[in-house]
Amino acid sequence: MRHAGGARSGLTIWMLQRVSAVWMVLVAPFVAWVFLAGPSEYAAWVALFQPLYAKLVALLTVAAFLVHAWIGLREVMMDYVQIMALRLPLLFAFLMGGLLCFGWAAHILWSLV
Numbered sequence: 001m002r003h004a005g006g007a008r009s010g011l012t013i014w015m016l017q018r019v020s021a022v023w024m025v026l027v028a029p030f031v032a033w034v035f036l037a038g039p040s041e042y043a044a045w046v047a048l049f050q051p052l053y054a055k056l057v058a059l060l061t062v063a064a065f066l067v068h069a070w071i072g073l074r075e076v077m078m079d080y081v082q083i084m085a086l087r088l089p090l091l092f093a094f095l096m097g098g099l100l101c102f103g104w105a106a107h108i109l110w111s112l113v
Contacts, residue, residue, distance in 0.1 A: 017071045020064040027061050046112045055109045062105040066098040 039045050049055055073094050081087040 013071055016067055020068040020071075023064040024061065024068065027057070027064075031061070049109060049112050058109055059102075059106055062102060066102055070094065070098055 034048070039048060049058060074091060077087050077091055077094075081090060
């Protein structure tokens with residue numbers, strides 16, 4: 001049997017998956033409120049995300065979502081894409097897409113004036 005990696009990396013990934021899931025569950029009621037009964041005008045949205053803590057919570061939520069999605073996509077790719085020459089570019093593309101989304105979210109949050 002081939003050595004698949006250390007137990008520590010598996011534990012770290014498992015913990016990241018669980019922590020990101022818990023964070024998203026804790027933030028979900030607020031996110032639901034914002035989308036269902038939140039402000040309806042642009043100025044009110046800007047005011048909602050103007051404080052630094054709101055920007056940080058929103059960015060942390062985006063990061064948790066992206067980490068959770070990355071781990072899930074990585075596991076699916078490792079299980080179902082057996083051709084390494086296809087798997088690695090796909091993983092790289094997903095990783096770059098996630099980083100691009102994170103940067104875009106940060107840009108949006110910090111450009112609200």
